[in-house]
Amino acid sequence: MTDTRLAPYFHPTQIVLVDDDIDFLGNLSLQLEADLPYLLFDSTHKALGYINDRDSEAPSRQRFFNFDSRGTGGNVIGAAGHREVSLDTAALAREMHFTNRFSQISIAMVDYAMPQMNGLEFCRKIRNPHIKKILFTGVATETEAVDAFNNGVIDRFIRKNEHSVYELLNRTIRELQHAHILDTFTAASDVFDVEVPALLCDGAVENLLKNLRPRYEFVEYYLADDPSGFLLVDGDGGLYRLVIVDTAEQSALAERAAANGAPADCLKLLNTGDNLLDPTLLIAAHSVTSDPWRQWKSHIRPATRLEGKRSYRWAVFDSGQPDSGVVPPNATFNRYLEWLDTVGYSLM
Incomplete structure (x- = not known):
């Protein structure tokens, strides 16, 4: 490494x-x-x-x-x-x-x-x-x-x-x-x-994380895949999913959306290459019933281009929903800081 x-x-x-x-x-x-x-x-x-x-x-x-x-x-x-x-x-x-x-x-x-x-x-x-x-x-x-x-x-x-x-x-x-x-x-x-993974070896990805930190106030990150990217965690345990995909992964994501019943208009947005789908929707796609166009469209974000060792597109999604499949941590960083404030000096 x-x-x-x-x-x-x-x-x-x-x-x-x-x-x-x-x-x-x-x-x-x-x-x-x-x-x-x-x-x-x-x-x-x-x-x-x-x-x-x-x-x-x-x-x-x-x-x-x-x-x-x-x-x-x-x-x-x-x-x-x-x-x-x-x-x-x-x-x-x-x-x-x-x-x-x-x-x-x-x-x-x-x-x-x-x-x-x-x-x-x-x-x-x-x-x-x-x-x-x-x-x-x-x-x-x-x-x-x-x-x-x-x-x-x-x-x-x-x-x-x-x-x-x-x-x-x-x-x-x-x-x-x-x-x-x-x-x-x-x-x-x-x-x-x-x-x-290629993301860990790319300075452009490293700089992206640095630039996103003040915007989303995340204090932790964890490498994710399917699709590739990172899970971001803020001080209170709030979760965000940063998706970073190259052209091949972006096409595969659109194919998965089609296999999970995405409406044609949504597939058109995804196939342009200028949009990305919240991967948590693929976990909960079976529960999409009434008005599928609106539900799928609400999980699509404009993708931003990132040029590094590869050409990527990225977007950030809120992963704090109950149906996201991601369990937020019980022990959060802000609670830990509160603990340090109360007991830290006793260790001296």
Whole structure:
């Protein structure tokens, strides 16, 4: 998965902030963007114990893979001796029902100058190799920070006296949250020959998701198929379906609509290539009875062209209807943030 631009899914993950200066931690908490989940620690020992104790609770990434068992009943072995697997989109969608998904730790940020152990010692003792590490440093320790970065001990270092330091910190945290989840999947390429969906390797699709985020206020996404695209989830558990299809998939979608009894006028709209059908209607097509033209037409949206490695058309549909076939999550991100506000400081 070395050419992957996007992880197959994303949800917010926890950030651990460590500094022995409680006043600095308090000010830092006011500067972080409101939708970043964090916990504050003024002790490196407490923080390290918290991080390493939770390491065993991380879900196994293997559950997201379909292992190919064609042939003699064993796994297919690729040219490099790797087992060939594909991503299981149904398992990806079930991730949003994993109650503790937001409490997975993705980033540890620590000050260099700490009394019990310095920030670099702290970073070296974190067992999970996929946790991203940010070191807060001053002028006197910048050389050590550069060496640690070059040797892979830390992923970023930020000078406390840097201009616009909090803007830089918020941006860095968001980048590393995505990198944390992506890395857990790219690491699988060391073991498996993974069939990577084209959407995950296209920078145009990556930019589309970034641009749609403020419009739909989604905080989670999960790769979907049949048709291809993503399931988007906002902070309250509201669901949207982003459909992104190439020409062949768009034609197949129109054929499925015809097979499910779509009226001729609807098929004409779909066959122009300038419109897309809400895939949830195909699940509930059997229930379309009275006035089918109006019901089908209400599930058709104008499609927007997207030029990337392929030529795509995309549209977003509200998937929160009871007949959509998608169950919204019980554990939502906004509820998790409320929980952090009430118990987070008790962990210090």
